[in-house]
Amino acid sequence: xxxxxxxxxxxxxxxxxxxPAPFRRAQLDASRPAFALTPAGPVVSTDAWSDRHLALxxxxxxxRLTSGSRWHSRPEWTGxxxxxxxxxxxxxxxxxxxxxxxxxVHAEPEHAEPRAVLTPDGxxxxxxxxxxxxxxxxxxxxxxxxxxxxxxxIALLLRQGRARRVVCVDRDGVSHWDGPVISxxxxxxxxxxxxxxxxxxxxxxxxWHVRSxxxxxxxxPAQIVVDDVRAEGDLVGLSWTSPGQPRRLELVEAGRxxxxxxxxxxxxxxxxxxLPSAVCTVIEGRHCPLPTLLRDPxxxxxxxxxxxxxxxxxxxxxTWSPFAESLALAxxxxxQPNLRGSGLVDPAVRAPLPGHYGVDDADxxxxxxxxxxxxxxxxxxxxxxGYLASxxxxxxxxxxxxxxxxGFLRPSDLDGSGHPQVEAFLRTAAGRFAAHVPFAAVPHFVxxxxxxxxxxxxxxxxxxxxxxxxxxxxxxxxxxxxxxxxHAARRVFPLFFSWLDRLG
Numbered sequence: 001x002x003x004x005x006x007x008x009x010x011x012x013x014x015x016x017x018x019x020p021a022p023f024r025r026a027q028l029d030a031s032r033p034a035f036a037l038t039p040a041g042p043v044v045s046t047d048a049w050s051d052r053h054l055a056l057x058x059x060x061x062x063x064r065l066t067s068g069s070r071w072h073s074r075p076e077w078t079g080x081x082x083x084x085x086x087x088x089x090x091x092x093x094x095x096x097x098x099x100x101x102x103x104x105v106h107a108e109p110e111h112a113e114p115r116a117v118l119t120p121d122g123x124x125x126x127x128x129x130x131x132x133x134x135x136x137x138x139x140x141x142x143x144x145x146x147x148x149x150x151x152x153x154i155a156l157l158l159r160q161g162r163a164r165r166v167v168c169v170d171r172d173g174v175s176h177w178d179g180p181v182i183s184x185x186x187x188x189x190x191x192x193x194x195x196x197x198x199x200x201x202x203x204x205x206x207x208w209h210v211r212s213x214x215x216x217x218x219x220x221p222a223q224i225v226v227d228d229v230r231a232e233g234d235l236v237g238l239s240w241t242s243p244g245q246p247r248r249l250e251l252v253e254a255g256r257x258x259x260x261x262x263x264x265x266x267x268x269x270x271x272x273x274x275l276p277s278a279v280c281t282v283i284e285g286r287h288c289p290l291p292t293l294l295r296d297p298x299x300x301x302x303x304x305x306x307x308x309x310x311x312x313x314x315x316x317x318x319t320w321s322p323f324a325e326s327l328a329l330a331x332x333x334x335x336q337p338n339l340r341g342s343g344l345v346d347p348a349v350r351a352p353l354p355g356h357y358g359v360d361d362a363d364x365x366x367x368x369x370x371x372x373x374x375x376x377x378x379x380x381x382x383x384x385x386g387y388l389a390s391x392x393x394x395x396x397x398x399x400x401x402x403x404x405x406x407g408f409l410r411p412s413d414l415d416g417s418g419h420p421q422v423e424a425f426l427r428t429a430a431g432r433f434a435a436h437v438p439f440a441a442v443p444h445f446v447x448x449x450x451x452x453x454x455x456x457x458x459x460x461x462x463x464x465x466x467x468x469x470x471x472x473x474x475x476x477x478x479x480x481x482x483x484x485x486x487h488a489a490r491r492v493f494p495l496f497f498s499w500l501d502r503l504g
Contacts, residue, residue, distance in 0.1 A: 004060075004251075005042070005057065005248070005249050005250060005251055006057070006060055006061065006062070007248070008026040008027070008028075008044075008046055008048045008055070008062060008246075008248070009026060009048055009062060010024050010025060010026060010048075011023070011024050011025070011026050011047065011048060011049075011050070015049075015050045015486055016486070016489075016490075017490045018490065018494045019326075019489055019490060019493055019494065020322075020326035020329065020330070020493070020497070021273075021326075021329070022322040022323075022325040022326045022329065023322045023326070023489060023493075025246045025322065026046055026047055026048035026246065027046065027047065027241070027246030027247040027248065027320070028044050028045065028046050028227075028239050028246075028247040028248060028249060029044075029045035029046060029047070029052055029073055029074075029247075030227060030247065031045070031073050031074055032074070032183070032227060032228045032239075033074055033075065033076055033228055033230060034074075034227060034228045034239040034247070034249075035075060035228065035230065035237055035239060035249055036075040036076050036077040036082060036230070036232075037077060037230055037231070037232035037233070037235055037237055038056075038077045038082055038102060038105065038232075039102075039105050040056060040058060040102045040103070040105050041056050041057045041058040042056070042057045042237060042249060042251065043055070043056050043057075043065065043075045043077075043082060043100075043102075044057070044075070044249055045072060045073045045074065045075055045084070047486070048062070048064075049064050049067075050486050051071050051485055051486055052071040052072055052073045052087075053065070053066045053067065053071070053072050054066045054072045054075055054084060054100060056102070057249075065100060065102075066084075066100065070086055070087055070088070071086070071087040071095075072084045072085070072086055072087075072100070073085045073087070073095070075100070077232060081099055082099065082100045082101075082102050082105075083097050083098065083099050083100065084097070084098065084100050085097055085098075086098045093453060093480065093481075117144070118141055118144060119132070123135055125141060125144060125154075125156060125169070133156075133169050133174070135158060136158070136160065138160050138161070139158045139159065139160040139165075140158070140159055140160070141156050141157065141158055141159075142157040142158070142159050142183075142184075143156070143157045143183065143184055143185065144156055145157075145184050145185035145186065145187065145193060147187075148187035148189065148190055151170070151190055152170055152171060153168060153169070153170040153187075153190070153210070154168070154169050154170070155167065155168050155169075155184050155185065155187075155193045155210070156168075156169065156184070157181055157183065157184040162345060162350065163178065164178070164179065164180065164181045164345060165177070165178045165181070166179075166181050166184050166193075166195050166208060168193070168210035175210050175211070175213070177195070177208055177213060177215075179197060180197050180198040180199070180345040180346050180347060181195050181196070181197060181345075182196045182197065182198050182203050182345070183195070183196045183228070183229070184196075185229065186229065186230060186231035186236070187231075188207055188231075188236075188254065188257055188258045189258045191209050191210055191211050192207040192208065192209050192210070192216075192258070193207070193208055193210060194206070194207060194208075194218070194229050195207075195208045195215075196226055196229065197215075198344065198345050198346045199222060199346055199348070200280075200291045200317065200338075200344055200346045200348070200349045201223055201225075201280040201291065201293065201316075201317050201318035202221075202222050202223045202224050202225055202317070202318050203224075203225045203226050203227075203317065204217060204218075204219060204222055204224065204226060205217075205218045205219060205226050205229050205238065206218060207257070216260070217262060218257055218262060218263065219238070219240075219262065219263045219264070219265050220262060220263075220264050220265065221264075221265070221267070223242065223267075223280065223318045224240050224241070224242045224245075224265060224267060224318065225240060225241050225242070225317045225318055225319050226238055226239070226240045227239045227240065227241070227247065231254055233254075234253060234254050234255065235251055235252070235253065235254060236251070236252045236253075236254045236257055237249060237250065237251055237252075238250045238251075238252065238265075240265060241318075241319045241320050242267035242268070242318055242319070242320065243267075243277065243278035243293065243295070243318050243319065243320060244267060244268045244275075244277060244278070244320060245267045245268040245320055246320045246322075247319075247320065250263075250265060273298065273329060274298035275295075275297070275298055275325065275328055275329060276295075276296050276298070278293055278294060278295045278318070279293075279294040279295075279296075280292075280293055280294075280318060281294060282349060283337070283367065283368055283371050283372070285363075285364050285367045285368075286363070286367060287340070287352075287360070287363075287364070288340060288351040288352060288364075289348075289349050289351070290337050290338060290339060290351070290364055290367060290368055291316075291337070291338045291344065291349040292316075292335060292336065292337040292338070292368055292372065293316050293317075293318065293334075293335075293336040293337075294333065294334070294335055294336075294372060295324055295325070295327075295328040295333070295334040295336075296328065296333050296334075297328050297329065297330070297331045297332060297333065298328075298329070299331070300331075301331060301332060301333040301374045301375060302331040302332060302375060302376075303331075303332055303333070303374065303375035303376040303377060303378065303400075303503075304332065304333045304334075304335060304369075304372065304373040304374050304375060304376070304377045304378070305327050305332045305333070305334050305335070305377075305378050305379070305380070305500075306335050306337070306365060306368070306369060306373075306377060306378070306379040306380075306389070306392070307323075307324060307327070307334055307335065307336045307380065307381060307385075308336075308337070308339070308365065308379070308380070308381030308382075308385035308386075308388050308389055308392075309336070309338070309342070309381060309382070309385050310381060310382040310383030310384045310385045310386075310406075310407075310482075311341065311342075311343060311383065311384050311385075312339075312341040312342075312354075312357065312361065312384040312385075312388070312425075313341060313342065313343035314342070314343055314382075314383075314384075314385070315338055315342050315343045315344050316336040316337065316338050316342075323493070324336065326493070326497075330497060330500070332378075332500075333372070333373075333374050335368060335369075335372045335373070337364070337365065337368040338351065339351065339361040339364040339365055339368075339388075340352055340353065340354045340360050340361045340364050341353050341354050341357070341361055351364075353428075354432070355432065356432055356433070356434055357411075357429050357432055357433050357434065358387065358388060358391040358411075358433055358434035359391075359434045361388055362388060362391040362392050362394075362395060362434075363395075365379070365388065365392045365396075366392065366395055366396055369392075369396055369398070373398060376398065376400045376503070377396065377398045377399045377400060378399070378400060378401040378402070378403065378500065378503060379392050379393060379396070379399050379401075379402055379403075380401075380402055380403030380404060380405070380445070381403075381404070381405070381407065382405045382406055382407065382482055382483075383405075383406050383407055383408075383454070383455070383481065383482065384407070384408075385407065386402075386403070386404025386405060386406070386407020386408065386409075386446075387404070387407050387408050387409065387410075387411075389402050389403065389404065389407075390402050390404065390407075390409055390439060390440065390444070391434065393439075393440035393442055394437055394439075394440050399440065399442055400442055400443075400503050401442050401443045401444070401445065401499075401500070401503045402440060402442060402443075402444045402445070403444070403445040403446070403447075403496065403499075404444070404445070404446045404447070404448075404460075405447050405482065405483050405492070406447070406448055406449060406452060406455065406481050406482040406483065407446070407448075407455070407460075408455050408459070408460055409439070409446075409460060409463045410436050410463065411429075411433040411436075412436075412459070413455060413456070413459040413460050413463075414426060414455060414459075415459070416456050416458075416459060417453075417454055417455060417456060419453050419454040421454065422454050422455070439463075439466060439467060439468065440468075441468050442468060442470075443467075443468055443469070443470030443471045443472075443499070443502075443503065444467045444468065444471040444472075445471065445472050445474075445495075445496055445499045445500075446460065446464070446467070446471070446472070446473050446474070447473075447474040447475075447476060447483070447488075447491075447492040447495075447496070448460050448461075448473075448474070448475060448476065449475075449476050449478075449479030449480050449481060449482070449488065450475050450476060450477050450478065450479060451478060451479060451480055452479070452480055452481045453480060453481065454481045455481065457475065461473070461475075470502070472495065472499055474491065474492055474495055476488045476491050476492065479491075
């Protein structure tokens with residue numbers, strides 16, 4: 001019988017305040033690892049007690065382990081103790097790995113067994129039996145999966161551009177499998193290791209037999225997104241979500257999976273609010289397929305919100321979103337497309353990079369709008385998605401408003417960033433941004449973290465006086481990049497929904 005995991009408690013009114021009802025639902029953190037399997041019970045990182053804190057499941061109930069204003073994320077059971085990333089400054093994205101006490105569990109010294117490790121340059125893996133294993137030119141290792149107990153075999157997940165390869169290394173040689181691998185590990189048996197594969201809109205774990213190369217699906221249904229798989233002793237844990245199911249923990253007996261059984265997970269049915277299930281569809285754009293998630297309101301739609309991901313290499317999968325669900329419950333059709341530049345790795349729907357950022361992907365967005373829009377349209381997004389929304393509004397006359405959450409209005413807003421990921425993006429996009437044009441003559445809602453380390457708030461603020469009548473500017477004290485904290489959500493979303501009501 002599968003071990004039971006009780007739902008996380010709903011978030012209290014003291015946390016959510018004036019936020020819409022979906023924000024009261026708690027879920028696991030999206031960062032991996034989202035949970036740890038400890039002798040005391042599973043430990044998760046969750047927003048149930050505001051922002052990110054650790055909680056332990058024991059005796060059929062969840063108990064909060066951490067407190068205070070600092071976030072606690074990425075719990076791991078390693079070396080006989082529980083450790084987690086504790087953020088020192090959310091805006092600057094700085095964290096330290098610190099031990100977290102567990103009542104009744106005493107830390108044990110880590111056994112000094114030889115293990116595979118990446119070399120300092122990241123170009124090779126030092127294996128205790130096979131020696132140094134050089135990586136293919138241009139490839140980087142995303143993770144190293146330690147050996148199955150009693151064996152010297154290891155697995156690696158390699159990435160080279162958009163290509164991905166899972167590799168097994170042992171004394172007998174090297175085997176590999178190429179495909180849309182999102183994550184690898186743990187080992188289920190001597191010959192099978194878990195690989196999570198993307199088949200849009202889902203990400204599902206399989207067992208890869210490193211000798212025969214066979215793949216065996218471990219869970220159903222296909223349209224769920226498994227973020228994290230971990231094993232400890234006789235248990236395997238999975239962190240997963242669906243469009244109507246906040247990210248949650250599932251526990252499975254390891255022997256069942258190793259023995260060939262397929263586990264059925266149960267996404268939550270539509271709730272009492274009458275919100276229909278999300279629909280996943282692939283729209284044929286002029287240049288590439290545009291996989292799109294549609295969420296309709298319970299009744300007749302008052303209009304359409306085109307919600308764009310950031311990155312621009314972010315992605316829209318079959319995941320739950322309190323923001324998207326709140327928009328649907330407020331009467332809007334919510335359209336979440338994957339455009340050129342999306343980070344999807346499923347070869348059936350993977351799109352090329354834009355030749356011109358803010359032009360090609362804006363054209364994709366227009367194609368999606370022409371096929372899905374009902375009534376007046378509002379377009380917006382997070383980070384790069386906000387910039388792209390402002391471009392779409394220039395070419396789509398049906399757009400009545402634009403919103404940017406931690407976004408930028410002109411490429412020059414990024415010049416003073418200095419953030420490594422932004423600098424890497426600018427190297428890729430050098431000379432490929434669209435020429436700046438005046439902002440669309442529709443109201444803009446712009447919310448930005450006052451301590452955003454990626455997009456300087458001062459650069460974005462300089463455009464506020466140039467925005468049309470009806471626009472709003474919201475600065476969030478102490479917030480970094482995006483609407484990550486409950487403080488930011490309470491500050492921004494009630495104002496945003498009031499602004500949205502005035503448009504539609």
